[in-house]
Amino acid sequence: MIRMRRIRLADPRGRDATVLLVPVGESVKQRYQDTEGRPVRNVRRIRATSDTCPDALFARYSDPDDLARALISGDPEIDMETTGRTTGPCDRVHLDGNGQVQYAPSVVEARFGPDGLEKDRRALSVRPSNIVTPAPPVWSGLLLPRAEVVRSYALTRAYQVVHSNALEYDFLLGIAAYLDEPQSMVQVGSGRRGVGPLILECNGPRYRGFLDGRVRDDAMRLVLYLGAFELAVPDERL
């Protein structure tokens, strides 16, 4: 089973569809296995509860010597019923200074100087993902030769665009054939002209998107490349 995102794409005819993005980088990641060759998987386990976490223990034992003796004699840092259990799916919550759950916290961004002192704080700006938009995406029509794109941008992420039904396949095949003939890539992005930045996850980095398409016999290959930055040197470095 592959974990994948969705993206709403437009084609040269102005039609659009929401299709799947497969993160191809994962296919070459290093895999770990145990001594018997079985694949290793990560499991999240409970380490401490609100009663046994360090903050709670420091509050309960104000004297460090008392805490040390208690740790040796009674293991107050371990909840025998809970510690070590697998968590399953989790929700993230915010706690106040007393370990109580905050139900409507106001999250702020605090900025610190090199001296470690807080300089200012402001409301956290949230930048939502924009790859599946309520408004129809726009075909930018900005075709660039492949060689020019690879020499101009650091394409740090790549996703193979795939279909989940026959209509989507025809849609993607049309784009791939359109791009394969001039051996060019088309810029994919947000905004009215379709050249704005792509943001894959909430508050994630902004990318410049390029779509590369190829057709071989009855098969096609459509890849979305994401450029994190331009290959250029800031003036102050020159």
Next chain:
Amino acid sequence: MPTTLGRPQRPIGPVPADELLEHAVLKAYFLLPVVIARDLHDSLAGGDIYRVAFRSRASVVDNPAFILGNGSGIFLIQCQPCIFEFIRLDQPVLVDDETDDEDELWDDWQMHGSTDVTGGEQ
């Protein structure tokens, strides 16, 4: 494998741009050549791309690197190979819509932000 720093490396190529498109970029370095052969300089200025071994320290992983030039200068791009495949209509795709919750670190905070998801233009 030992580091390549401080050791002479022979660039391989020029290689087609399509070869670089089979990789994802891990790091990019701006190169300041102390001395560069005229033919290599002209080749890079003309848009050629070369593959070269590059390991900043000893490593068991041998990710390829490419040297290329553009109007800003000469760059060394360290890459990770990607495996793309041609897919047909009848090729099954197994879909799991749930992305890892660690990917959506800020998801809980959406209630405090704007609901505009159209993005901006550069």
